[in-house]
Amino acid sequence: MDSLLYYLIPMMLVVGAVAFMEWFAAWSHEHIMHGWGWGWHQSHHEPHDAALEKNDLYAVVFAAFAIALYFGAAWLWPLWWIAIGITIYGVLYFFMHDGLVHQRWPFKYVPRKGYLKRVYQAHRLHHAVKGRDGCVSFGFVYAESAAKLRKKLQDDRRGLPTSAREDRDQRPSGH
Template identity: 35%
Template sequence: MEIVLYILTATATFFFMEFMAWFTHKYIMHGFMWYFHKDHHQHEPGFFEKNDVFFLIFAVPSWLCIMLGLMNGNYYITSIGFGIAIYGLSYFLMHDVFIHQRFKWFRNSNNFYLLALRKAHKIHHKHLGKENGEVFGMLIVPSKFFKEARRILANKK
C-alpha cells in the first residue's frame, strides 16, 4: 500500500510541476530573469542557450529531494524528487526534442495532442520580447489548439 502512496505522490508532483512551469515561465522567465530566457525567443548562434540555466533551477531541487530522501529513508520526499525529474524529462522531450528540434530525434507527428502542443508553442514564440506573451504552459494547452489540430488532421485525409 505504501508504494501506491509513493507513486501517487510522484504523480501529483508531476502535475503540480506543470503549474510551476507555467508560473515560472510567465512571471520569472518573462520577468526579472528575462536576461537568461531572451535567447530562447531571439535565437543566437550556438547549441547552448543562456535559457538552459533553467534546467539547473529545476534539476537541483529534484536531485536534492531524491538524494536526501534516500539518505534519510523519507520516500515521500524521494517521490517528490522523482515527480520533478519525470516532469523534467517530459519537458525536455516535448520542448527541446519535439518542438524546437534541438536533437533531430522526432520530426513529424500526426498525433493531435502533439500538433496542438507545437501550435501553442509557436504562438508563444511569435512574441520576441518579454511582454504580450501567451500560452506559457508546456503540457497543458488551451482547447482551441486541439480543435485546430483536429482540423489540420481532418484536412490531411
C-alpha cells in the same frame, strides 16, 4: 491493504509532483522568466547558432533542486518520490519543448495530429510574439488549442495602446 498503500502513496506523490511541476513551470515561465528572470530567458526568444542557451540554466536549477531532494530522502522518504516526479517532468519538458518544438535533436519530426500537434502549435504561438511582453501559452505539457491562443493574441493586440501597436507593427518590416 498495506501493500495497496505501499504502492498507492508513492504513486500519488509521483503523479502529484508531475502535475504540480506543470503548474509551477507555467507560472514561473510567465512570472519569473518573462519577468525579473528575463535576463536568462531572453536567449531562448532570440535566433542564435550556439548549441546552448543561457536559458538552459533554468533546467540546471530544476535539476539541482531534484538532486537535492534525492539526497534529502535519506531523512524524509516521501522526498524520493517527489524527486522522481520532478525528474519525469524534466524528461517530458525536454521531449516536448527542446525536442518536438525546437528540434534540438538530430531528426525532424513535426506532429500532424492529436495532442502532440496541439502542444507543438501552442508553443509555436508562445514564440509568435517578439520580446518579453504579450506572450501566450506558458505551459509545456498542457496546452490550450491553437484557435483559442490565436484569439487571445488578437485580443491582446487590440488592447494595446496605439503607440505600442505602431511600434510593434513597424518592427517586422523595418525598411
